[in-house]
Amino acid sequence: MTGNSTHRVVIVGGGFGGLMAAQKLAGSGLDITLIDRRNHHLFQPLLYQVATAALTTSDIAWPIRSLVRGKNDIKTLLGSVAGVDKEARQVILEDGARVPYDSLILATGARHAYFGHDEWEPNAPGLKTLEDATAIRRRLLLAFEQAEREPDEARRKALLTFVIIGAGPTGVELAGTIVELAEASLRGEFRNIRPEEARVVLIEAADRVLLNFVPELSAYALEALRKLGVEVELGHAVTEIDPSGVVYGGKRLETKTVIWAAGVQASPAAKWLGVESDRAGRVKVNPDLTVPGYPDIFVIGDTALALRADGRPVPGVGDAAKQGGKHAAATIKARVAGETPPTFVYKHAGDLATIGKRAAVIDFGWLKLKGFLAWWVWGVAHIYFLIGVKNRLFVSITWLLQLLSGRRSARLITQGDASGRWEHRP
Amino acid sequence: MTGNSTHRVVIVGGGFGGLMAAQKLAGSGLDITLIDRRNHHLFQPLLYQVATAALTTSDIAWPIRSLVRGKNDIKTLLGSVAGVDKEARQVILEDGARVPYDSLILATGARHAYFGHDEWEPNAPGLKTLEDATAIRRRLLLAFEQAEREPDEARRKALLTFVIIGAGPTGVELAGTIVELAEASLRGEFRNIRPEEARVVLIEAADRVLLNFVPELSAYALEALRKLGVEVELGHAVTEIDPSGVVYGGKRLETKTVIWAAGVQASPAAKWLGVESDRAGRVKVNPDLTVPGYPDIFVIGDTALALRADGRPVPGVGDAAKQGGKHAAATIKARVAGETPPTFVYKHAGDLATIGKRAAVIDFGWLKLKGFLAWWVWGVAHIYFLIGVKNRLFVSITWLLQLLSGRRSARLITQGDASGRWEHRP
Known part of the structure; x- marks a missing residue:
């Protein structure tokens, strides 16, 4: 929103992709604005553990502005995006406010989809x-x-x-x-x-x-x-x-x-931009994750359809969003510096899934694991990816106690009808 | 709900008073039913710390049925009370179900009140x-x-x-x-x-x-x-x-x-019973906490107006509710055993309040404390009153980290309008 000549980057979405982009851009002399309609970054891979009363909400969510606390070149805004004015280069918020950009990164994720139902x-x-x-x-x-x-x-x-x-x-x-x-x-x-x-x-x-x-x-x-x-x-x-x-x-x-x-639908980024999308609403992006015809606009993560060299799509996983964020940040920094931007090559780190608290499957490509050992690898990996010592400690202790006793600590029925009626149901 | 001759005690409310009554009655050969419209017991004295993002919800709340897990003579029901049929001796739930009792303990607490506004x-x-x-x-x-x-x-x-x-x-x-x-x-x-x-x-x-x-x-x-x-x-x-x-x-x-x-209003227990209440809606009870004319009905805690020997009311604090629950349980057990019930004498343990994280005031009557030492006494006392090793550990660590760094871990904006509009407001 400043009128000076510093290159302004606006990032929409504080998930894996947007947060990574912000962190990689910080300290480069740019004017960075990170917009999210939530105040928190969420570690989605463990969301099912909140849904099943194993973890509590604050175990897997952090205020976005606290994550970029020391980075004074990042401004965090709580706001919902309503559209993008591609010609004026402005993000339009729901309350009518306009946030001008020189480069824009849309990292707005996906919601579940019901295939027309x-x-x-x-x-x-x-x-x-x-x-x-x-x-x-x-x-x-x-x-x-x-x-x-x-x-x-x-x-x-x-x-x-x-x-x-x-x-x-x-x-x-x-x-x-x-x-x-x-x-x-x-x-x-x-x-x-x-x-x-x-x-x-x-x-x-x-x-x-x-x-x-x-x-x-x-x-x-x-x-x-x-x-x-x-x-x-x-x-x-x-x-x-x-x-x-x-x-x-x-x-x-x-x-x-x-x-x-059973399925997801991308955020309405394609609608904001007025560009082509696939059936799942994902914006079809160039190999460098920019929008065809708009090299100043990047779409990354679950809301983009990016194709790999062999024609397969980049999968909708957190790590792909992070890699996209890293790439967009590097490209913007290179352009501002007048250097050649890097090429985006998605590297698939692997897939992990747990089955209860005794088994998991892990496919790193070069290494396939299953069973109890895989479960431990999964657990350690996920604790590593949490942010902050306190959350790692609390989630570790919670999982250990559950492993030993089976007890769950977050079995709270809240925000519902206390009489026991179904909310949303007749 | 069983038709046998076991004395049936119904407790409504799983707060400090009701939970204490249930725990004291357990193992006495009675048929105990604990009804609450919430599934959790709440440690209200620390609720302000959840409101200010210091603690998370599951730090200060526990599923009621897990608290009485091993006590097979206690049945826990999630339900809202709509009334009491004093003649038929039945608690009427909102969905029309009726729960018969021989003794009834109403421990349904209070809400805030706006003095006619x-x-x-x-x-x-x-x-x-x-x-x-x-x-x-x-x-x-x-x-x-x-x-x-x-x-x-x-x-x-x-x-x-x-x-x-x-x-x-x-x-x-x-x-x-x-x-x-x-x-x-x-x-x-x-x-x-x-x-x-x-x-x-x-x-x-x-x-x-x-x-x-x-x-x-x-x-x-x-x-x-x-x-x-x-x-x-x-x-x-x-x-x-x-x-x-x-x-x-x-x-x-x-x-x-x-x-x-600024003020509280008792739960509608007086209305359910069709008996006299004071301006704050509290049921005026006998010195033994029973309802005048209904010796089988006890009202305890914030929803009762009980007078001490000197005419002063028993205060609306958690400890008074606990003492009431203990007394009601002892009275019912004595009656069933054909013994003389005890007399209720409220003992005021003391008052505590914190001012930020560096000062507190404590009035135990015989001991008055203020300042940083009082804050530590307050902290230790409150951790002691939490239930379970895990919650004590987590709250201790959270407070310690806050004392050192000032950071708060539960700064989540949830259930609100993501666009930043006020809920409930025009």
């Missing part, structure tokens, strides 16, 4: 924000509470049936953790129901779980899920979701709790 | 539940975010003015902590404002703060507050609260954030 959302919430996580936690815990008070057996069974749609990492991790919530954490605390008898059903349209892994690890994960007690239904697309159940493969399953982990 | 609530929220705390946290943090983006100086000043109404322990603790939030935690993180210039105004109708303490400690607390930078306005009742300010003593103060800590 938006009417399913109230009955099958997805998991992308802290509020999503506490809402799912409320539903899970309320289902057990209501089952305890339900005299009708069929309705009690429906309350104790939990359906997860989509067997990617989030779906697999949720399914495993819900079984453990019921079996280890809630066992022995109810008088009319046995929480360990809860059914957890994981429905996947493809013919295997964890499609992004090699088939061998998918097979192991399937076996580990079934051993935990998860009912895995492969090769069935869900065709109906209503307040009392789901239909898949022609079968109806009565359930009061459905979680959606 | 309920229209003030949207502009001056109170602090009694976890949701209240996260809502106040959101308002406090949003005010700084909005001030950072506000070009108009007068409006920026109003955004950076925080008003607390009522200088009891909650009001005093909030005022001191908000100053520290601004001065120690947010300092250096903004570019357009200086958070440490925020004004914190504490308004009290009486002529001193902390009325429940001896005047000497009130005077010390006043001095400590002023030293911290809190503007204390004594002897002024607030006469108007609207979305843009408050009026007290004929003066208008422009502010966007008002917190109400």
